[in-house]
Amino acid sequence: MSISRTGDDFESEFSQLLKEHEHALHILAFRVTKCEQIAKDIVQDVFLKLWEHRHHFHQIENIGAWLYRVTENKLIDYLRKTAAEKRLKQKTWNRIREISNETELNLAAKESEKILSEGIDQLPAQRKLIYRLNREQLLSYDQIAEELRISRHTVKNQIFSALHSLRSFFKNFHLF
Numbered sequence: 001m002s003i004s005r006t007g008d009d010f011e012s013e014f015s016q017l018l019k020e021h022e023h024a025l026h027i028l029a030f031r032v033t034k035c036e037q038i039a040k041d042i043v044q045d046v047f048l049k050l051w052e053h054r055h056h057f058h059q060i061e062n063i064g065a066w067l068y069r070v071t072e073n074k075l076i077d078y079l080r081k082t083a084a085e086k087r088l089k090q091k092t093w094n095r096i097r098e099i100s101n102e103t104e105l106n107l108a109a110k111e112s113e114k115i116l117s118e119g120i121d122q123l124p125a126q127r128k129l130i131y132r133l134n135r136e137q138l139l140s141y142d143q144i145a146e147e148l149r150i151s152r153h154t155v156k157n158q159i160f161s162a163l164h165s166l167r168s169f170f171k172n173f174h175l176f
Contacts, residue, residue: 014054018047029074033075033078042074042075046067046074120162122165123165127161129148130159131158131162134159
Protein backbone atom coordinates (compact mmCIF):
# COMPACT_ATOMS: atom_id res chain seq x y z
CA MET A 1 0.00 0.00 0.00
CA SER A 2 1.36 3.42 -0.80
CA ILE A 3 1.01 6.20 1.72
CA SER A 4 -0.77 9.37 0.73
CA ARG A 5 1.46 12.39 1.06
CA THR A 6 -1.28 14.58 2.52
CA GLY A 7 -2.04 14.67 6.24
CA ASP A 8 -5.82 14.63 5.71
CA ASP A 9 -5.92 11.21 4.11
CA PHE A 10 -3.44 9.67 6.55
CA GLU A 11 -5.98 8.73 9.22
CA SER A 12 -7.99 6.55 6.86
CA GLU A 13 -4.84 5.07 5.37
CA PHE A 14 -3.50 4.45 8.88
CA SER A 15 -6.67 2.48 9.68
CA GLN A 16 -6.20 0.51 6.48
CA LEU A 17 -2.55 -0.24 7.36
CA LEU A 18 -3.64 -1.35 10.80
CA LYS A 19 -6.19 -3.77 9.33
CA GLU A 20 -3.70 -5.04 6.76
CA HIS A 21 -0.68 -5.66 8.99
CA GLU A 22 -1.85 -5.93 12.58
CA HIS A 23 -2.63 -9.66 12.52
CA ALA A 24 0.66 -10.72 10.89
CA LEU A 25 2.68 -8.53 13.27
CA HIS A 26 0.74 -9.89 16.23
CA ILE A 27 1.49 -13.49 15.20
CA LEU A 28 5.19 -12.64 14.92
CA ALA A 29 5.21 -10.94 18.33
CA PHE A 30 3.27 -13.78 19.97
CA ARG A 31 5.65 -16.43 18.58
CA VAL A 32 8.55 -14.65 20.27
CA THR A 33 6.94 -13.52 23.52
CA LYS A 34 4.54 -16.45 24.11
CA CYS A 35 2.23 -13.94 25.78
CA GLU A 36 -0.94 -12.53 24.23
CA GLN A 37 -0.89 -9.25 26.15
CA ILE A 38 2.79 -8.55 25.52
CA ALA A 39 2.33 -9.30 21.82
CA LYS A 40 -0.60 -6.85 21.70
CA ASP A 41 1.45 -4.22 23.51
CA ILE A 42 4.35 -4.60 21.08
CA VAL A 43 2.11 -4.29 18.03
CA GLN A 44 0.43 -1.26 19.60
CA ASP A 45 3.87 0.29 20.15
CA VAL A 46 4.75 -0.37 16.50
CA PHE A 47 1.65 1.41 15.25
CA LEU A 48 2.17 4.21 17.75
CA LYS A 49 5.65 4.69 16.29
CA LEU A 50 4.12 4.70 12.80
CA TRP A 51 1.68 7.42 13.90
CA GLU A 52 4.46 9.45 15.49
CA HIS A 53 6.48 9.31 12.24
CA ARG A 54 3.57 10.03 9.92
CA HIS A 55 5.19 13.24 8.68
CA HIS A 56 8.21 11.33 7.35
CA PHE A 57 6.40 8.77 5.22
CA HIS A 58 7.68 10.28 2.03
CA GLN A 59 11.01 8.65 2.98
CA ILE A 60 9.53 5.13 3.47
CA GLU A 61 9.32 3.11 0.26
CA ASN A 62 7.88 -0.15 1.65
CA ILE A 63 5.66 0.42 4.66
CA GLY A 64 5.12 -3.33 5.25
CA ALA A 65 8.86 -3.94 5.52
CA TRP A 66 9.18 -0.88 7.77
CA LEU A 67 6.47 -2.20 10.12
CA TYR A 68 8.09 -5.63 10.18
CA ARG A 69 11.52 -4.13 10.97
CA VAL A 70 10.13 -1.95 13.78
CA THR A 71 8.36 -5.02 15.21
CA GLU A 72 11.61 -6.99 15.10
CA ASN A 73 13.41 -4.17 16.89
CA LYS A 74 10.71 -3.99 19.57
CA LEU A 75 10.99 -7.76 20.05
CA ILE A 76 14.77 -7.55 20.38
CA ASP A 77 14.33 -4.80 22.99
CA TYR A 78 11.78 -6.98 24.80
CA LEU A 79 14.12 -10.00 24.80
CA ARG A 80 17.05 -7.93 26.08
CA LYS A 81 14.91 -6.45 28.83
CA THR A 82 13.57 -9.88 29.78
CA ALA A 83 17.09 -11.36 29.87
CA ALA A 84 18.34 -8.46 32.00
CA GLU A 85 15.41 -8.89 34.39
CA LYS A 86 16.09 -12.62 34.68
CA ARG A 87 19.76 -11.96 35.43
CA LEU A 88 18.80 -9.35 38.02
CA LYS A 89 16.28 -11.72 39.62
CA GLN A 90 18.86 -14.50 39.71
CA LYS A 91 21.52 -12.23 41.23
CA THR A 92 19.00 -10.98 43.80
CA TRP A 93 17.92 -14.53 44.65
CA ASN A 94 21.55 -15.66 44.97
CA ARG A 95 22.33 -12.72 47.26
CA ILE A 96 19.28 -13.49 49.41
CA ARG A 97 20.47 -17.09 49.70
CA GLU A 98 23.98 -15.91 50.62
CA ILE A 99 22.63 -13.57 53.27
CA SER A 100 20.35 -16.29 54.58
CA ASN A 101 23.26 -18.75 54.71
CA GLU A 102 25.49 -16.16 56.37
CA THR A 103 22.77 -15.45 58.92
CA GLU A 104 22.29 -19.15 59.60
CA LEU A 105 26.04 -19.65 59.92
CA ASN A 106 26.35 -16.66 62.23
CA LEU A 107 23.52 -17.95 64.40
CA ALA A 108 25.04 -21.43 64.45
CA ALA A 109 28.46 -19.99 65.32
CA LYS A 110 27.00 -17.91 68.13
CA GLU A 111 25.10 -20.91 69.45
CA SER A 112 28.24 -23.05 69.26
CA GLU A 113 30.25 -20.36 71.07
CA LYS A 114 27.61 -20.21 73.77
CA ILE A 115 27.65 -23.99 74.20
CA LEU A 116 31.47 -24.02 74.20
CA SER A 117 31.50 -21.31 76.86
CA GLU A 118 29.05 -23.34 78.98
CA GLY A 119 31.27 -26.41 78.57
CA ILE A 120 34.39 -24.48 79.55
CA ASP A 121 32.62 -23.07 82.60
CA GLN A 122 31.93 -26.62 83.79
CA LEU A 123 35.62 -27.54 83.79
CA PRO A 124 37.49 -27.65 87.12
CA ALA A 125 39.14 -24.31 87.92
CA GLN A 126 42.76 -25.17 87.07
CA ARG A 127 41.80 -27.08 83.90
CA LYS A 128 39.63 -24.14 82.80
CA LEU A 129 42.50 -21.70 83.41
CA ILE A 130 44.99 -23.84 81.48
CA TYR A 131 42.55 -24.36 78.61
CA ARG A 132 41.86 -20.60 78.30
CA LEU A 133 45.53 -19.72 78.46
CA ASN A 134 46.20 -22.14 75.64
CA ARG A 135 43.14 -21.59 73.40
CA GLU A 136 42.21 -17.98 74.05
CA GLN A 137 45.58 -16.38 74.86
CA LEU A 138 47.46 -18.78 72.57
CA LEU A 139 50.18 -19.59 75.09
CA SER A 140 52.31 -22.66 74.49
CA TYR A 141 52.48 -25.54 76.95
CA ASP A 142 55.91 -24.32 78.09
CA GLN A 143 54.66 -20.76 78.63
CA ILE A 144 51.67 -21.98 80.64
CA ALA A 145 53.89 -24.29 82.72
CA GLU A 146 56.26 -21.45 83.47
CA GLU A 147 53.49 -18.98 84.33
CA LEU A 148 51.61 -21.39 86.61
CA ARG A 149 54.79 -23.05 87.95
CA ILE A 150 53.65 -26.52 87.01
CA SER A 151 55.18 -29.14 84.75
CA ARG A 152 54.72 -29.13 80.99
CA HIS A 153 53.37 -32.67 81.34
CA THR A 154 50.63 -31.44 83.71
CA VAL A 155 49.66 -28.73 81.20
CA LYS A 156 49.51 -31.32 78.42
CA ASN A 157 47.35 -33.66 80.52
CA GLN A 158 45.01 -30.83 81.56
CA ILE A 159 44.52 -29.73 77.93
CA PHE A 160 43.87 -33.35 76.90
CA SER A 161 41.34 -33.77 79.72
CA ALA A 162 39.66 -30.44 78.90
CA LEU A 163 39.26 -31.41 75.25
CA HIS A 164 37.90 -34.82 76.23
CA SER A 165 35.38 -33.21 78.61
CA LEU A 166 34.31 -30.67 75.98
CA ARG A 167 33.81 -33.39 73.35
CA SER A 168 31.57 -35.27 75.77
CA PHE A 169 29.72 -32.06 76.58
CA PHE A 170 29.19 -31.35 72.85
CA LYS A 171 27.80 -34.82 72.23
CA ASN A 172 24.82 -33.86 74.37
CA PHE A 173 24.08 -31.10 71.88
CA HIS A 174 24.74 -33.23 68.78
CA LEU A 175 27.55 -30.88 67.75
CA PHE A 176 30.40 -33.31 67.78
